[in-house]
Amino acid sequence: MSGDELYRDPLLYDLEYDDQVEDAVYYARIASQARGPVLELGCGTGRITLPMARAGARVTAVDQAAAMLERLSDRLVSETQDVRNRVEIVRANFLDLGFEQRFPLVVLPFNTLHHCHTHHDVLALLRGVRRALVPEGRFVLDCYLPDPSLYARDPNARYEERVFVHPHSGARLQSWEAGSYDALTQIHEVRYIYRHPEGQERTVTLRLRMFYPQELRALLDWGGFRIVHEAEDFEGRPLQAHSLKWVLVLEPR
Ligand SMILES: C[S@@+](CC[C@H](N)C(=O)[O-])C[C@H]1O[C@@H](n2cnc3c(N)ncnc32)[C@H](O)[C@@H]1O
Numbered sequence: 001m002s003g004d005e006l007y008r009d010p011l012l013y014d015l016e017y018d019d020q021v022e023d024a025v026y027y028a029r030i031a032s033q034a035r036g037p038v039l040e041l042g043c044g045t046g047r048i049t050l051p052m053a054r055a056g057a058r059v060t061a062v063d064q065a066a067a068m069l070e071r072l073s074d075r076l077v078s079e080t081q082d083v084r085n086r087v088e089i090v091r092a093n094f095l096d097l098g099f100e101q102r103f104p105l106v107v108l109p110f111n112t113l114h115h116c117h118t119h120h121d122v123l124a125l126l127r128g129v130r131r132a133l134v135p136e137g138r139f140v141l142d143c144y145l146p147d148p149s150l151y152a153r154d155p156n157a158r159y160e161e162r163v164f165v166h167p168h169s170g171a172r173l174q175s176w177e178a179g180s181y182d183a184l185t186q187i188h189e190v191r192y193i194y195r196h197p198e199g200q201e202r203t204v205t206l207r208l209r210m211f212y213p214q215e216l217r218a219l220l221d222w223g224g225f226r227i228v229h230e231a232e233d234f235e236g237r238p239l240q241a242h243s244l245k246w247v248l249v250l251e252p253r
Pocket residue numbers: 002007017041042043044045046047048062063064065068092093094095109110111112115
């Protein structure tokens with residue numbers, strides 16, 4: 001397991017991220033245009049899987065977190081039979097892919113690359129993706145670009161206060177983000193702190209490895225991929241020095 005507690009609470013995950021739509025629209029569009037089935041790595045609770053399947057794509061949805069996959073299975077129940085038939089759920093580590101099947105499109109959405117904490121992880125991922133792709137296939141991912149303003153924050157302070165209602169318990173929660181950045185490992189540890197009305201607190205941690213642009217370009221090159229297209233968002237705006245997001249369309253060299 002990646003040790004990321006957020007993935008043990010899929011309801012909380014959905015509460016945090018279900019209102020994100022730009023990426024889901026983008027991945028649904030490219031999946032519907034793919035000439036064959038799509039391999040999705042790090043599918044989670046299906047935030048991207050379901051729109052891709054609704055758009056007509058057959059999706060092999062891979063994740064290692066059992067709780068996230070259970071939630072995806074639950075969500076599939078309310079889909080049409082056609083959509084259900086188009087999704088195959090596979091519990092696996094994407095650093096050790098061993099599919100016999102070949103795919104014209106492999107996707108790694110929503111910053112999931114940052115769960116590769118070392119360059120060995122990135123190269124293992126790329127090796128597996130290369131094997132899973134047909135020769136002229138595409139590998140599409142989106143990730144963060146480093147944001148120095150976040151890493152300069154006081155690691156003991158709390159930021160981004162919000163109040164919301166937990167969908168399961170109905171409790172009115174207060175939440176904050178906190179974090180610390182290790183410049184040697186380039187891991188940004190993000191802590192989400194939730195306070196219940198009675199005062200008890202729960203902290204959920206995500207450890208995200210950040211990649212500097214030239215570093216990731218070199219890793220992609222070593223891993224045998226060429227950048228076909230890159231943008232700072234899902235509308236295709238050109239990447240700039242201050243971009244905080246990177247959408248990459250890659251093909252095997
Ligand atoms: C940021 S979430 C993205 C989930 C979903 N794609 C979305 O957009 O909401 C990252 C997902 O990757 C999964 N994950 C992280 N490392 C993994 C690994 N080595 N193998 C398989 N899944 C992994 C986590 O369990 C989590 O569900």
